[in-house]
Amino acid sequence: NILSPENCDIEILDNGRTINDFIDNKIEELGSKDSEQPFYVANLDDMVKKHLRWLTTLPRVKPFYALKCNSSPAVLRTMIALGTGFDCASKGEIQLALSLGVAPDKIIYAHTTKARSHIKYARTHGVNMMTFDSEDELVKISFCHPTARLVLRIAVDDTCSVIRLSSKFGARLGTVNKLLGRARELDLDVIGVSFHAGSGCTESSAFKQAIADARHVFDIANKLGFQMTLLDIGGGFTGRNDFKVTFEEVSEVINGALDEYFPSDSEVEIIAEPGRYYVESSFTLAANIIAKRVILDDTEHSDIVENSRDRTMMYYLNDGLYGSLSPIVDEPSYYKFEPYCHRVNIDPVYQSIIWGPTCDSTDKLTDDYWLPELHVGDWLLIDNSGAYTVSLCTEYCEIKCCIYLTELCQPVPLNCVVYIGKAMYY
Known part of the structure; x- marks a missing residue:
């Protein structure tokens, strides 16, 4: 009853749907609404x-x-x-x-x-x-x-x-x-x-x-x-x-x-x-790349630059240290920031610098991470992000939750995920 549709906004994962399927559907749904809103999915x-x-x-x-x-x-x-x-x-x-x-x-x-x-x-x-x-x-x-x-x-x-x-x-x-x-x-x-x-x-x-x-x-x-x-x-x-x-x-x-x-x-x-x-391990964050820069030999280039492995990618996410990722600074030896591509990408990898969305230059998530080349609008997923993240968002982060279950008739919910959307204001 506590987790029933009457008490929570619940969607049942049925017909063999997985959490990955749900993330795909949520990203497609946001795209159809012309939205890049970052969100959490909790298992x-x-x-x-x-x-x-x-x-x-x-x-x-x-x-x-x-x-x-x-x-x-x-x-x-x-x-x-x-x-x-x-x-x-x-x-x-x-x-x-x-x-x-x-x-x-x-x-x-x-x-x-x-x-x-x-x-x-x-x-x-x-x-x-x-x-x-x-x-x-x-x-x-x-x-x-x-x-x-x-x-x-x-x-x-x-x-x-x-x-x-x-x-x-x-x-x-x-x-x-x-x-x-x-x-x-x-x-x-x-x-x-x-x-x-x-x-x-x-x-x-x-x-x-x-x-x-x-x-x-x-x-x-x-x-x-x-x-x-x-x-x-x-x-x-x-x-x-x-x-x-x-x-x-x-x-x-x-x-x-x-x-x-x-x-x-x-x-x-x-x-x-x-x-x-x-x-901690129950939550996955999905964040959108809202901006990108390409650096080659200390010179900025557009995406048309030749395919050089020496270039450095700079990506800007719509969540960061002033959003829900502050543990990266507070707990660097404990919290592992290991983002990965939403879609499988086997292209060559490049050294990548990842920033949060604010105007503060300390809002840097990593400056030495290797990723395939990504583009504006792509999504990164970050696992193990459930502890002291959502609860430490600053005031310009608005949190809303929807719950997804599969077998409500069972003694405890099985194959359950939660969607937590975040609207960021700057």
């Missing part, structure tokens, strides 16, 4: 398979989807249908989750630096579980939501992660006694511990040490009289199969550490905050 199959993989690989850990990673309505409705919880980091995200029917007790307000008005909104709407990592945050919560169920976020070793977070968030272990003592003075209820080992962790042993640190904090809290019942092992899990450390390798270490420090008879609930794990 909901991939999200469902990731969830089943999670349940099998990390059976004790309940996922709370990190809404900030990709808040497309189809994604959120899919996660609701799969029965996950939600990690929200702002009032707006809480509003969105609640508007889609998520129960307040399935939300963790997982941000350690919250605005007072946002805390009050959470209290008013029954969202009680939230994180903290400082005394000032405790004082703020005591005024705005004194009945909150608090989770102490600790800083852990994330030196082996592509994206590190502990320099900004998390209490050092040496401050835990003081923080918990202050929570006791303020008569606040601390129920658990959270941490984040960073996104793209390349050393799975970091999770074992983080879980051991959490056990240490549990012991301190229990001695102070707190009833500790929750461990949140954070997010940053990759859903890609080409990453240095696989999800299965990390999960094996996590499961072993949980059995050692939080055995199943400890009655501690284990949750996590996966975001990119679910959506």
